[in-house]
Amino acid sequence: MRARVLVKPKAGILDPQGQAVERALPALGFTGVRNVHVGRLIELDVEDPGRLPEMCQRLLTNPLIEDYEIVETDGAGSSPA
């Protein structure tokens, strides 16, 4: 099973990276953008997707500062466009 783990800063924690991106967009004419947050994408092939939450809790994320979302995708080994 191919899976994606989307990791983002926990809501309410200051995210200077997101803020920097948010400030940069209007300079290019992209107005009307708010609440930008920059996170991390981890893609992996996993034999037992049932163990993904534990992997997220113990290594892939720090639950104190990050939220995550597990997305299971088709096509092992390939990354959908």
Place this chain on the structure above:
Amino acid sequence: MKFGVIRFPGSCDEVDAQLACKRFGEAVILWHGDRDLQGVDAVVVPGGFSYGDYLRVGAIARFAPVMEEVAEFAAAGGLVLGICNGFQVLCEAGLLPGALLPNTSLRFIFRQVELEIVSSESPFTCAGDTTPPAPRLSIPIKHTTGRYYAPDAELARLEAADQVLLRYAPGENPNGSLNDIAGVCNEARNVFGLMPHPEHAVDPLTGPTGGLTIFESIRAHVADGALV
């Protein structure tokens, strides 16, 4: 007394830490893959970029074989000092509360900071003077990920329990740390982490010597036989 300084792949401050420790006792390097703490009285988890800091700072180093021993050592009351990356590793390992986030400036910061000892009731600050007007410690920082964070309730608990041992002096907070926190200890007060580098501030040849207070405190504590 005997200090042990851990060397991970990617550590870079372990030699300075060892030299600082040697001013106060014997000091050996402990390899990350070993499980033998060699009978040390105190463990120093040094600065650097352990295991490349891949994924998150300190995230992978916490699973090093030596860290299992450090966790047991700490649980038995042994003294553990985490400096910079070592602080990050101890937070990831759950030996210290909270986490370190990227500096609000998103920049690597390398400069001298002024610190105030908040509490001298610990093995790491007992040699410090907190009588007003208490002298500040001048110690360098060098990090990108040093913004101390703990959830509100946890932060209130830390403050109430006097676990914040070091604060950046007013106006000195370099990285956006909550409550100007530069260093915290665990509830049992035998594990301490700080972002500034006391091991780089021990020789008058190279600048202020505020870092001596931390190592001298550990020595005095151990000499008093207070070690469990």
